[in-house]
Amino acid sequence: MIEFRSVTKKFPDGTVAVDDFSLTMPSHETTVLVGSSGCGKTTILRMINRMVEPTSGQILIDDVDVSGQDKVGLRRSIGYVLQAAGLLPHRRVVDNVATVPMLNGTPKKDAREAALGLLDKVGLDRSLGARYPRQLSGGQQQRVGVARALASDPNILLMDEPFGAVDPIVRADLQAELTRLQKELGKTIVFVTHDIDEAFALADQVVIFRKGGRIAQQGTPAEILANPADEFVETFIGADRGRRRLRVRDSTEDGGPAGGPQVLVDGDGRVAGVLDERGPTR
């Protein structure tokens, strides 16, 4: 469990990135921090592993204040996935994945063997282990980034807009992969994104931010969709444009195929999908 207690971060230039922020991120769940750029979500993420130090307030991991912990040790105990993967360009994929275990003194051979196993886990061919990061596609690099963050088997995984730099198809792929991994591993994940659809796809708990690191609304995706707290949230999740309000299209609207599945449209009348009356497929 990660707990923020009245955390404020003021940067030397006077900007208040985060103002009196309190939040609990439950263990073994995915908390997604979502908001437009400059809302302080990344600052909050980075305070967990002390990449950024709070001006005031406390951050606790399992009831232990992080400010009393050795920075280097703390960071090695927490997985971190960056935007554009942040792989070390001068080290082969296998060594990138083995970074943290090797920093912790695991023998090279063991660390590499474990790293190859992790490539399997994130759906990459082991032969890619011998390549350098730039010889991989963006999506593959991102998977390596996830494998690297998992290498020391941390309880906590921090993900800073990890899928921001890949195209939508690869992005959906990576999101599905993360969901699958999380089912298997049950890590405490803190995920930062500006994409509300990504937040809804991955989160157990969604936290929507206004500027200054202030929470606009927090809750499960269903809670937020069903009851947006205010206009800001409605706009942010697209409810104001009718994008989230689906209804079955009236058969008189146009000449759709009779007897086929019923077509769903959103509040603006755009086709959004079909109604599956068989119920959940799994």
Added chain:
Amino acid sequence: MSWALDNLDLVWELTLHHIRLSIVPIVLAFVLAIPLGWIANRNKTSRAIVVTTGSLLYTIPSLPLFVILPVIIGTRVLDETNLVVALLIYGVALMMRSATDALGSVDATVLQAADAMGYSAWARFWRVELPLAGPVLLAGIRVVSVSTIALVSVGIIIGSRNLGYLFQDGKQRDILAEVGTGIVASLLIALVFDLIIVLLGRLTLPWTRSDAKRSGSRGSSSQGSDDEALREDPVVATYGEQQR
């Protein structure tokens, strides 16, 4: 050509001296410039100081430097050390600028990733910053190498024995072939040094090689010769074989 062949022993002896006098300042300039480059990248002030000092040092004319150096470092006027120190000053002046650029050129995202991973500041410098600064450092030391080899010949006026002797002697005795031999020999040294530096770069910076080209598709085996090191690793080698 015949002059060079007739005086092969002399040319060879001078060439060896020339090489010996060049190596020390080149290597030392490289080593000394790195901490200076590191300091330059701490903040704007330190950067301004390092870069300006570098430029100023490089503008010192060589002749007065040779005259002043013995007074400053307490050596005899005709001591070879004077030449080595003077060359080192020029080498460091050039190289500290390169080292500043090299360390500054390292991608900030990668450094952040290294921090997030839990590299200590010391480990980050040696295992991430320095290797990634490698290509720019290499470009810098190639310039220093050529410039040093050219400058060594000036040392002839303070009694150093090197290929500069052929220029001085050839001019005084009006033997054009002797001057030409000196030029060709200097050029050859510069070329060989450059080759050695480039080779060292290929060995120490394998990820920069052009055969390590980007290829996106999964599982295609387009690995180049740069995989040799890893094939020696039994774990990785086994999987490499299975791929074939």
